[in-house]
Amino acid sequence: MKEDNFEFFWINSDGEKKLATENLVIGNQVYNEKLITKKGTEYRLWDPFRSKLAAAIMNGLEIFPFKNKSTVLYLGVSTGTTVSHISDIVGPSGIIFGVEHASRVARDFLDRVASHRANIIPILQDARKPKEYFSVFGKVDVVYVDIAQPDQTNIAIENCKMYLKKDGYFFLVIKTRSIDVTKSPKRIVEEEIKRMEVYFEILQVIDLHPYDKDHAMVIAKFLK
Amino acid sequence: MYSVILTEFGIVVFKEEKLEKVFPFKDAVKDYISVKKKEAKLNDLVNYLGPLQRGISVSDESLMTLLKKNSIDAQMMEESELETIQSTKPQIIVDSGFAKNVPDALSKLREFAMGLSSSKVTEVSESPDLHIIQAINSLDEIDKIANGLSSRLREWYGLHFPELDNIIDSINGYSQIVLAGKRESLTKKVYEEAGFPDSKADMIALLASKSRGGDISDINLAIVQSIAKQILDFHDLRKKLEAHVELEMETVAPNLSAILGAAVGARILGKAGSLKKLASMPASTIQIIGAEKALFRSLKTGAQPPKHGLLFQHAMVHAAPRWQRGKIARAIAAKAVIAARVDVYGEGINKTLLEKLNVRVNEISKKYENPTEKDTRKPELFRSDSGESRRREGGESRRREGGESRRREGGDFRRREGSDSRREGGDFRRREGGESRRREGGESRRREGSDSRREGGESRRREGSDSRRENKNYRERTNSKSNKNKKRSKFERR
Numbered sequence: 001m002k003e004d005n006f007e008f009f010w011i012n013s014d015g016e017k018k019l020a021t022e023n024l025v026i027g028n029q030v031y032n033e034k035l036i037t038k039k040g041t042e043y044r045l046w047d048p049f050r051s052k053l054a055a056a057i058m059n060g061l062e063i064f065p066f067k068n069k070s071t072v073l074y075l076g077v078s079t080g081t082t083v084s085h086i087s088d089i090v091g092p093s094g095i096i097f098g099v100e101h102a103s104r105v106a107r108d109f110l111d112r113v114a115s116h117r118a119n120i121i122p123i124l125q126d127a128r129k130p131k132e133y134f135s136v137f138g139k140v141d142v143v144y145v146d147i148a149q150p151d152q153t154n155i156a157i158e159n160c161k162m163y164l165k166k167d168g169y170f171f172l173v174i175k176t177r178s179i180d181v182t183k184s185p186k187r188i189v190e191e192e193i194k195r196m197e198v199y200f201e202i203l204q205v206i207d208l209h210p211y212d213k214d215h216a217m218v219i220a221k222f223l224k
Numbered sequence: 225m226y227s228v229i230l231t232e233f234g235i236v237v238f239k240e241e242k243l244e245k246v247f248p249f250k251d252a253v254k255d256y257i258s259v260k261k262k263e264a265k266l267n268d269l270v271n272y273l274g275p276l277q278r279g280i281s282v283s284d285e286s287l288m289t290l291l292k293k294n295s296i297d298a299q300m301m302e303e304s305e306l307e308t309i310q311s312t313k314p315q316i317i318v319d320s321g322f323a324k325n326v327p328d329a330l331s332k333l334r335e336f337a338m339g340l341s342s343s344k345v346t347e348v349s350e351s352p353d354l355h356i357i358q359a360i361n362s363l364d365e366i367d368k369i370a371n372g373l374s375s376r377l378r379e380w381y382g383l384h385f386p387e388l389d390n391i392i393d394s395i396n397g398y399s400q401i402v403l404a405g406k407r408e409s410l411t412k413k414v415y416e417e418a419g420f421p422d423s424k425a426d427m428i429a430l431l432a433s434k435s436r437g438g439d440i441s442d443i444n445l446a447i448v449q450s451i452a453k454q455i456l457d458f459h460d461l462r463k464k465l466e467a468h469v470e471l472e473m474e475t476v477a478p479n480l481s482a483i484l485g486a487a488v489g490a491r492i493l494g495k496a497g498s499l500k501k502l503a504s505m506p507a508s509t510i511q512i513i514g515a516e517k518a519l520f521r522s523l524k525t526g527a528q529p530p531k532h533g534l535l536f537q538h539a540m541v542h543a544a545p546r547w548q549r550g551k552i553a554r555a556i557a558a559k560a561v562i563a564a565r566v567d568v569y570g571e572g573i574n575k576t577l578l579e580k581l582n583v584r585v586n587e588i589s590k591k592y593e594n595p596t597e598k599d600t601r602k603p604e605l606f607r608s609d610s611g612e613s614r615r616r617e618g619g620e621s622r623r624r625e626g627g628e629s630r631r632r633e634g635g636d637f638r639r640r641e642g643s644d645s646r647r648e649g650g651d652f653r654r655r656e657g658g659e660s661r662r663r664e665g666g667e668s669r670r671r672e673g674s675d676s677r678r679e680g681g682e683s684r685r686r687e688g689s690d691s692r693r694e695n696k697n698y699r700e701r702t703n704s705k706s707n708k709n710k711k712r713s714k715f716e717r718r
Binding site: 095103107110114115118120121122123124132134135136137138139162181182 | 312313337344349520
């Protein structure tokens, strides 16, 4: 990954180069991450232990389709840690549709992230019913799925069919322990990938160790 | 051909791709939800569409149902049409006059999404079962805190009056004596107010006069007394919470609380997350809720699955002999899930559930009165890599069998959740336990309680008092470990 490709940055902090994004809302912290100002620009450190996308970058992510002005459909925003960084990256003209079903974490998400960032459209809906999403329009450049359900791959595919552009990118976090505890993580990832291959060209599979145990990130391109 | 489109801000009617009529919502979020819930009254729209009667296609299923209710023959649009609407939504919103231009439409859409999401959060937060869950969790947490504080009080005041620890079991009575002050100032009146019988009062007075304890300074005593005050306050709060949970369960989930009892019902409700989630669970899940650790071990290694999790606290289960508990837990879980469904989707109280459960439990206790050979024999070893891990867990394979062992296994998980303090030997919980258990286990457990307390105290003292606060976590860990080991050996001896 090239350094400083204007999507995310490597910032010196505590004698180490650390991942960061340019803060969209100056002075705003989301999860008590460190804010560092360099040459008049404020950066937010991006903790790979908290965000699986950051973990994927640390473990050698090759394609990074989140760009300025991108539109993103994000399933499973939870409290909005990762979403806040994507919001930094896509900037004021980008749009993120953030879907979350659990009202407890959505409360934090609305408070800490969505209400401060104009490029996020929060959707409190079950990802199993993509037709019911409100305020969503058009097709998006990237679909990012982190929902930890046994049938997550099917849910993700249904969402992609409705909302992902042709040749759009698809990020799927596989938490193997949520799919089946009795099977080996490796086998589960293989099975899920097989399911995806009908609709997607698989570009990369990243093991998120040591940031997350038994998690994998699959990056794919939508063919239909 | 008329196209009726539901947008976030109102319902729009197009005729042959041309805007015909707009029915804006008064309150976008509220009206949108009421359409989605199929509760809206769309008089204007119905009056407008009524005379047309043919060739009406709709963009939303709930809207279609609503129109059909008003005897308007509406059809769903085709997929391709829906897709076009979806992709040109901001433009439609501008065309309908809801927004000035596309960027304005975007910001309005976002505003709408924020409003709708917020109202959903509010709606969920208002449901009474969430409050029950908070109450029962508070109750369990208070048990934990009060138990810890109780042993601390016994330790500290024990420096001054060590003999008191062994004669007074109830932490309430103990706290009341501590509140009275030093040994010398204990009078008959204090004992009476604390509710001790005369024989006990005489004994305390005798011991007080020739105690081996050292003197305690006024400053120290003042602090010890405020701890005692706290414990008494906690006790009051606990009582209040218990009554509150019982009352709320009666109103929110009367059937569930009839089958499980208010406290156990509320704990299971807490694990499920909400009454609705509980109602959609299979009975087998309810049966082992709280025994996740044992369940996953069983799935991974093929060991015997747990018989009961939180349900072990149910009076019927833990009063029953060991070999009947699994069967009874299964019967209770099956009825509990039906009860939850009645509570969510039905009405009133269904008495046959409890009657049938009682019949079944009686049947079990008759049919399986004596343990079969299978129940008494030692189960086969289920781990080939026995060495290290098995030794750590006590090395006794019979632990898989009984209720005690279940309690132990589930312990780690449950302690983290703060839902089970029974094992701590706490006074608070002791009173709650079923009659029979108190009779059987009370004696030895009480002894255990004080043993481990002493042991725990020992290690804590060694750590020094200055670092106590920093080491809180560590201390808890070592403490619970030593308690655990101690208890395990007790159980096995018994």
